[in-house]
Amino acid sequence: MRPETVAEFGTWRIVVPTVRVVESHLVLVRSVGRVDSLNEREAADLIDAYRAATSVLHRIFGSSGFMISFSVLWQPDSEGIGEPDPVPGAGCAIHVFGRRPGELISPVRAMALPRRVRLPARPDPELVERLRHELSLPPEPLTIEAPEGNLCDGCTGSVLTDQERWRSRDVRVIRPRRVLIDPHVLVLPLRHVVSLRDLEPSEVVSLSARLIESLAQFRLGSGSTGLSGFANDGIHARQETPHVHLHVYGRSATEPVNPYQRLAAYLSPNRP
Numbered sequence: 001m002r003p004e005t006v007a008e009f010g011t012w013r014i015v016v017p018t019v020r021v022v023e024s025h026l027v028l029v030r031s032v033g034r035v036d037s038l039n040e041r042e043a044a045d046l047i048d049a050y051r052a053a054t055s056v057l058h059r060i061f062g063s064s065g066f067m068i069s070f071s072v073l074w075q076p077d078s079e080g081i082g083e084p085d086p087v088p089g090a091g092c093a094i095h096v097f098g099r100r101p102g103e104l105i106s107p108v109r110a111m112a113l114p115r116r117v118r119l120p121a122r123p124d125p126e127l128v129e130r131l132r133h134e135l136s137l138p139p140e141p142l143t144i145e146a147p148e149g150n151l152c153d154g155c156t157g158s159v160l161t162d163q164e165r166w167r168s169r170d171v172r173v174i175r176p177r178r179v180l181i182d183p184h185v186l187v188l189p190l191r192h193v194v195s196l197r198d199l200e201p202s203e204v205v206s207l208s209a210r211l212i213e214s215l216a217q218f219r220l221g222s223g224s225t226g227l228s229g230f231a232n233d234g235i236h237a238r239q240e241t242p243h244v245h246l247h248v249y250g251r252s253a254t255e256p257v258n259p260y261q262r263l264a265a266y267l268s269p270n271r272p
């Protein structure tokens with residue numbers, strides 16, 4: 001069974017994956033290219049697709065926060081701990097999971113299980129038709145609630161002193177304050193921007209280019225052959241710092257530990 005396309009935005013499509021991790025799961029895909037080599041036009045299409053996907057998840061499922069998951073030159077192993085199933089035929093895929101208070105299970109919890117014992121949502125023709133219809137309408141405005149606080153960890157404090165590893169074209173790459181695994185960096189725009197929905201195309205191009213550099217660094221330091229990563233958008237997705245940041249891990253088939261396995265072990269029962 002093929003994933004169903006429900007909307008197109010230039011080179012990007014929104015698809016319903018055949019194996020949904022949670023009900024509110026869509027994927028932004030491109031047939032060609034990779035997520036670490038976007039040009040400005042492709043980045044603008046990606047932002048449009050993300051805004052539309054998040055708006056429609058809000059309208060249908062009441063999602064008020066979002067998690068994204070992506071990978072570069074990396075396919076999860078058969079257990080797939082921490083990651084969704086790859087989308088067949090997609091050169092480049094960004095998974096979008098809607099989050100809301102009171103949800104049955106968070107995508108993080110669902111993906112902490114090995115793929116074979118997950119309970120995937122079954123394909124639903126009615127949902128596909130509803131998504132197609134809703135996505136043919138202009139997207140509704142959506143404000144994503146941000147974490148509160150006067151000081152932003154993405155603009156102030158140790159990010160200005162000892163966390164930054166390098167920066168280029170309005171994006172900085174930093175070492176996380178709490179390192180659970182190595183190799184791991186955070187990639188964030190210099191501009192204070194709270195939601196992924198509000199990124200500028202030039203920032204997305206630069207974030208994408210910093211991923212190539214991160215992989216080159218990880219390859220040298222840890223023998224990584226690919227990347228996987230995620231970001232949380234909004235307080236209902238447990239975004240902790242009110243400043244867009246991508247968590248990026250180096251991955252390889254010979255890695256000593258799957259970073260998501262380490263993260264799952266770190267999550268206490270009271271965390272999402």
Ligand SMILES: [Zn+2]
Nearest residue numbers: 152155192243
């Ligand atoms: Zn900030």
